[in-house]
Amino acid sequence: SSRKKHGTVVTFFEEETNNIMQKEMDTLNQLIYGLKNNEFTAFLQPKVNLLTEEIVGFEALARWNSPVLGFVSPAAFIPIAESSGKIREVDNAILKQVLEWQHKRKVKGLKLFPVSVNISPVHFYHESFVDDFIQLVSQYDISPDLINIEVTENFELVDFEKAKEILLKLKSYGYQSSIDDFGVGFSSLSYLQQLPFSEIKIDRSFVNNMNNEEMYYVVQTIVQLAANLKMHAVAEGIETLDQYNFLKSIGCLIGQGFYFHKPMPLDDVEKLLSSI
Ligand code: C2E
Ligand code: MG
Ligand code: MG
Ligand code: MG
16 A cells, blocks of 8 residues: 555646646747747846945836736746756847937936846857847937946856956947846856956845844955955845945945835836925
């Protein structure tokens, strides 16, 4: 009977696996359809100057409201978009909306803000990434220094030389770049020092735990590291006044988080900007 029991367990796992695979297939099918159907929307989260609370820029974050699946979080669809290669289209759909928004403000003579877009490592290392990116931006008459490319620290530093080449090329065209989620996939300091990032984004998991003394020192060390490397330090995921005060006390100058603003649709960004 123990064999039978075992058999039941195996069947259960197989069914689970099949269900998961089926669900991913369904999501991928909807995602492919959703890309054609413009279901992906750019939300912007303000980045603020931590001394004045003034908005100094934005991060664009993809939102997907599928008529079939409902709201799907990036944590759920980004991995599926990455493994299928569709992530390039997701990233570009968001980039286009950012560029259109920037262009509209430019035409209206309104103040322009730098916007960060997330580029998946899968996309970043694609052979035509830089050329496609430059080509896309060039269609909008927007200065490259208003676009910042965020790549996560987890991206394959195995391809260090390639990463350096891509970042240097982007920089030569005037684009800024950030290393996202810094501290999580911590690879090598000597690599970081050689990569021409303009900004280090301190991962939310560190910022959230700054009431812990050790974590406080970790964040302080990252802020100093950034200063030594002549990069900006940006704190992610600031949710409380305590976290905000901790960050100010260690000289972190830029941050973003629900304490200030949540990511919001472009209409709300316009309302916010016209109210200040
Ligand atoms: P990320 O680039 O590190 O983005 C920051 C995430 O933290 C966002 O989650 C944002 O909504 C969330 N966040 C901001 N402030 C707070 C806060 O105070 N508290 C909490 N709990 N969360 C906060 P989101 O939008 O769910 O995105 C998750 C991740 O998905 C992003 O992490 C990024 O890696 C990826 N992602 C989002 N949009 C895109 C995109 O257009 N392209 C690519 N390749 N990846 C994207
Ligand atoms: Mg990011
Ligand atoms: Mg991040
Ligand atoms: Mg992330």
